[in-house]
Amino acid sequence: MKELNRLAIKRLTQLLYLSILLSPFLPPVALLMTALATLFTVREKWMFNRWPEKIFLSFIILSLVSWLVDPSWIYGIPIGVIPMAMFALYYLLSIWIRHKVKWSWQEVQTMYLQFWLGGLFVALIVFIQQLDWPVLNHSPLGPILHFYNEFRWQSEWSVRSVGTTGNSNLTAALLICFALMSIYASSVLQKAWQKVAAFCVFILYCVAIWCTGSRGAWVGLVIGLIVQLWMTGHRKRTVTITLAIILLAYCFPEIIPRQDTLGSTIRVRLEVWTVALQIFREHWLLGVLPLHFGQIFAKKAGFYIYHAHNIFLGIASEYGIIGLALFLALIYMTIRRARRWRKAANRKEEKRLAGMLISQTIALLGHGMYDYPIIAPQVGLMFMLSVIMIHAQYERRCTSKPEWSEQQKEGQKGSKPVILHKNSISAILFNVKNYIHQRVELYRKRA
Template structure:
């Protein structure tokens, strides 16, 4: 599993290898397929995306739909692999360790730009037609907002381990968490800052512990200050103006809403914004615009009202499962809920789930929630059965 995690962190292009491996294991090996809300919803989303692609005569949308099938296979694999909390925590420990490579790379990237005025990704980004933002780090993620989303999630994961580890190990996670804060700051992603504020709030609401409160307060104050500081100052601090970014998103949202009004039921297909967005977003459309910079708007534009209902079904049942795990006193619930909160908060201004790395991270955390509910329910049923058998044997004796 450590190799799969490493390949996921190190590049958006190597992320396909763990996905192919898990796809192979599910299709050609004996892997149990659990009938639960997450798997059913993801399967429905895949089928509906195929139907929408056919309705819109969009070959590219049909092809991209199979990414959802791969995510379904990833979910099935992880639900079989993550049998208890300790296994899940080992996976996230690997994530923290390998993500430090990304942090170091991002800091080096920033230093090279500051002292030598060289963007080490510029030539590659020009080849892929992506916009080049010199003052923000891309690290190993290919996009500053995706990098920001990843580092925000790693901050929540780091805080989780800070609260449960012994003194020696705790120092490592404290340092790692602070490095993730620095890396997040260097991405200049205000959407990720907003997501982190949501994640921190949910994490400590559920955690209910005073341990490492100083670390939480420090991160929260810094994040809040950067998120809500005036645009004139933020351009000098984060090298990213919020006003310019918001205005461009406003134009994209208005364009998407025009598209939704035309096809409210089916949507335009998963590649609909790329194929048709230029006609509705004049002045705000660029070559690499694949999404509507908002989770709900993007889903409504691409998969219509039906797709949005399926996504709502997935999210509602995820929250129900988190509630069940919290009642069962599962200790990683605050971390998993915090990750979901980051995705929702950042999703107000971005759709980072479209990127392979953050998409896989979201799918994995959601599948793990479903898996833990099943395992905990099975354990409780086993315990109840043992108790009843014990009572029967006592009566007989």
């Protein structure tokens, strides 16, 4: 029975990742199923002062207070209920990962490698949409393509592929994460052909990003690659590659895809950002909450838009200065704990796993300087899963006693002790030498 329970826990968690690949409608359903399973099965004491749970709880309280101060409705539903429900689901997801899933880093690695391969489905849909071959409409893929074309959230009908999210920028955000997983896979897979295949899949995901026509995605991808390389410990190499990329983009700006000019897009973004900044100034403390932002924006600008097209400006205008401070605190602690987890790990694969997860988080923030991808169900769930996994693995590795340290101590106990007189000079020199040797070995393992 216990084995069956573990299998059910694994399958439900895998469903979360599968829902990200397939449709924007599935992540809320998968999160709700996980939340119900958490409420009915978790018997351990729930902690309310841990990271990231306390941030999610703070956003629930903030959303409630903000709505009470400035009530608003959409289709007869109080707008405050929507962000409260969203952060409650994320809170219960964190409890689920911490108390029920309890994966080791090897299990997390296996899950993300499977997820990485599953991302090929997203790339396939992107390529088929770009191909636009009528014959495919009469093939078994026809109903699938019709579904994704029917539910498009694109502001304009263009040649840009929208993938499985219904929006080209959101699909590009997913592809950024899969591309970063490709780099991780190439570093941890053992066989030469596997490494080559992982690099080829990386190129495939880059081509798929090009098909979405998202320029902000390239910024996010480059930032994520830099962070992932930095987390490997190659600092000089990271700086050199970063400067080379900046120089290349400056000398050859035409390498950035899209037919329309960068300046024309920036002008539209600046108009949106200006109005969003005005909304923030008028509601600087508690914000206006998601969806209500669009209602206020339409009154000021004369046209409706869902969000501020900038992740930090969006959070500031929707949740005020308090919400922005909470979000920045979450990002800071996540980066800090990812670095500490990496240093405490004793295997290269685990160190690279920490680097890959934090690179996804920062890459989505980089992409978010030009958009607001984490507000969408699929990208938001992927972002929060990375954050929650980092905190869970940090606590497993750094705040509790790791299993590998126990094995090391057992090995030391089995060795034959050297007996020396306490007052002898030889004993003192031996103790000093032994202490230095232990410190050097500890430093090498943490590096």
